[in-house]
Amino acid sequence: MENLWKKESNRPKIYVNPFKGIDEEYVEQVFDWLRQPNRRRLRHKIVSQPIPHDRQLRKRKLTAPIEVPHKQRKVAPKHGNERKGFNRKAPPAFSPKLSFARHNQFPDIAKVLDVKHDAKFGRHFIANRNIDVGEIIAVGRPFAEAVVCYSSSKKFYCLTCKKIGTDFIGCDNCADVKFCSKKCRSLNHAHQLECNSIYHRIESLEIKLAIQMVLNAIQGFSNADDLIRYFEKLLANNSLCQNGLILSLTKSSREDNILRAYKAYQCLMNMKSINNLFNSERTKRFLAHLVLHYLAIIPTNVWDSELNDEKNFAMRYIYGAMSLFNHNCAPNAFYSIKDNYGYCLTVRPIKKGEQIFVNYLGDRVEESKANRQSYIKREWGFVCDCERCKPKSRRFDTREMVEDPSWEYINSHFEDYLFPLGSNPRNRLRDECANFLRRHGNNWTKTLDNVIKLFILAITHEKR
Numbered sequence: 526m527e528n529l530w531k532k533e534s535n536r537p538k539i540y541v542n543p544f545k546g547i548d549e550e551y552v553e554q555v556f557d558w559l560r561q562p563n564r565r566r567l568r569h570k571i572v573s574q575p576i577p578h579d580r581q582l583r584k585r586k587l588t589a590p591i592e593v594p595h596k597q598r599k600v601a602p603k604h605g606n607e608r609k610g611f612n613r614k615a616p617p618a619f620s621p622k623l624s625f626a627r628h629n630q631f632p633d634i635a636k637v638l639d640v641k642h643d644a645k646f647g648r649h650f651i652a653n654r655n656i657d658v659g660e661i662i663a664v665g666r667p668f669a670e671a672v673v674c675y676s677s678s679k680k681f682y683c684l685t686c687k688k689i690g691t692d693f694i695g696c697d698n699c700a701d702v703k704f705c706s707k708k709c710r711s712l713n714h715a716h717q718l719e720c721n722s723i724y725h726r727i728e729s730l731e732i733k734l735a736i737q738m739v740l741n742a743i744q745g746f747s748n749a750d751d752l753i754r755y756f757e758k759l760l761a762n763n764s765l766c767q768n769g770l771i772l773s774l775t776k777s778s779r780e781d782n783i784l785r786a787y788k789a790y791q792c793l794m795n796m797k798s799i800n801n802l803f804n805s806e807r808t809k810r811f812l813a814h815l816v817l818h819y820l821a822i823i824p825t826n827v828w829d830s831e832l833n834d835e836k837n838f839a840m841r842y843i844y845g846a847m848s849l850f851n852h853n854c855a856p857n858a859f860y861s862i863k864d865n866y867g868y869c870l871t872v873r874p875i876k877k878g879e880q881i882f883v884n885y886l887g888d889r890v891e892e893s894k895a896n897r898q899s900y901i902k903r904e905w906g907f908v909c910d911c912e913r914c915k916p917k918s919r920r921f922d923t924r925e926m927v928e929d930p931s932w933e934y935i936n937s938h939f940e941d942y943l944f945p946l947g948s949n950p951r952n953r954l955r956d957e958c959a960n961f962l963r964r965h966g967n968n969w970t971k972t973l974d975n976v977i978k979l980f981i982l983a984i985t986h987e988k989r
């Protein structure tokens with residue numbers, strides 16, 4: 526981190542130039558090529574080169590397939606139109622809403638959580654009261670998001686709502702983006718900044734994400750001096766704020782990003798309004814450092830998902846305060862994305878003072894302890910010592926667990942999550958899981974894990 530936020534020794538107001546020694550000509554060539562209006566060639570390029578930077582990008586997996594424990598497979602219950610008692614309307618969809626009032630400082634977080642800081646976990650959330658299972662303790666839109674199309678699909682994604690389709694309309698001023706409707710086109714004010722710049726032709730999700738973070742962070746500032754003052758104050762106090770530097774640099778942040786930062790910086794300067802805002806050496810150097818800062822924190826904070834299950838599109842998000850949830854292989858909360866909203870749902874009873882943990886690994890959490898540990902170490906730079914990773918942590922179901930009446934019910938109704946949301950069988954399955962988790966949630970075992978998975982399915986599953 527030696528270049529980051531360092532000022533010149535003889536000019537105390539000016540940050541050092543982090544881009545010294547960069548092959549500017551090389552970047553200029555790349556950009557020249559991106560500026561060419563030949564869309565077909567561009568499309569081909571995006572298709573045939575699967576973005577080397579992003580393949581290395583460390584990310585929190587979100588698209589974990591949830592496996593249903595199956596002892597004896599039974600026929601999935603028919604639902605929707607074929608089943609008596611349900612009308613023909615589409616079943617209601619899961620839409621996450623905070624179970625409690627909002628936190629004063631972080632509107633995405635419920636006020637039952639407090640931010641704590643310590644040497645081992647950095648900044649993290651703890652419960653300031655007992656929290657039941659099935660509560661939504663965080664919901665919010667991403668601070669920044671970026672999409673890339675990986676393969677030669679004839680489909681487009683709507684820049685505003687991220688819906689995927691074919692008959693989309695374009696922007697009036699550029700040929701780089703699509704919208705599903707006139708409404709989505711008129712709603713997207715952010716695109717005015719990128720319109721006619723090379724932003725949408727950039728191939729790296731990481732660079733695009735850093736650019737989006739900068740664009741979002743500077744929103745609301747009419748001049749660069751105010752912006753710099755604001756950020757310098759945050760940096761000096763290492764303070765938390767929703768739109769700014771909530772994501773601070775950590776030991777695992779990396780600075781091998783100079784070339785990428787330079788590309789992101791040049792792309793930003795390619796946008797007219799940004800160029801007008803940052804028009805002096807001092808302000809330009811600040812912008813360069815802001816880009817570098819954001820790039821350094823992306824790897825440990827990014828969320829990853831496939832867009833609406835379309836494998837041709839990849840999407841990466843940065844969520845503000847929700848990035849403070851730490852990892853645990855036996856977590857007490859589950860996080861995911863629904864319609865672009867990130868949310869966090871409690872899956873085990875949480876006592877006052879306990880930390881909230883989520884699983885960063887997706888389905889990789891099922892791998893052996895050694896695999897998990899080396900993956901976590903490599904990706905996020907820490908050693909997990911959760912109850913599942915502790916030495917001799919083979920945990921067995923207790924007798925109370927196996928003899929629990931809810932367990933018996935769950936075992937014989939485990940496919941009832943396939944009923945429509947809000948239907949009686951599905952609600953019953955959810956409630957039996959919740960009861961089981963309330964009684965045995967403190968003791969992590971494979972059985973408990975399976976009940977947690979079913980509980981999540983009963984709450985969130987949607988027919989595809």
Ligand SMILES: [Zn+2]
Nearest residue numbers: 683686705709
């Ligand atoms: Zn749309």
Ligand SMILES: [Zn+2]
Nearest residue numbers: 696698699720
């Ligand atoms: Zn446009």
Ligand SMILES: [Zn+2]
Nearest residue numbers: 854909911914
């Ligand atoms: Zn662990």
